[in-house]
Amino acid sequence: MQRKIYLATLVALSVTAISSVYAAKTIENDALAVEAAKISLTQAVTTAEQHVGGKASRAEFEKHKGQWVFDVEVVNGKKVMDVKVDPTSGKVIKAVEDKSDHDDDHDHAD
CATH class of the missing domain: 1.20.5 (Single alpha-helices involved in coiled-coils or other helix-helix interfaces)
Structure with missing residues (x-):
């Protein structure tokens, strides 16, 4: 028992x-x-595209440094920009060039 x-x-x-x-x-x-999130993924993409002046090639909702953000990759000419958009305010938190996404003959991971 x-x-x-x-x-x-x-x-x-x-x-x-x-x-x-x-x-x-x-x-x-x-x-x-x-x-x-207070804004949609579509709204985050539009904000990122307008901020950089390019076209989005990828977008996702992810945790970055402990905070949820929309992470949008925007292509402007030969530059690839990584744009973080606040899901609450809809404002751009950060926009930096993503040098790791530049294609070259030695990069087979992309």
Whole structure:
């Protein structure tokens, strides 16, 4: 009888622990976290394109330095710019040239 109670308790604790880990991971899931954003991905892309004066080639909602941001890659001529847009205010937080995305004959990862 003691063994059955112990086993049932162990199973219950395991299920609780697994549920907690799963819940923590789903909160960190980009697709679910975007629900808290005040602007849409489309609005972030438009803001980034206007800020840099180019066309977006990639956009995603991601955690950057502990903060959720829209990360938009914008191409302007031969420059590739990495633009971070605040999901709450819709303002550009940062725009820097992304030198790692410049194609050359030695870069096969792109």
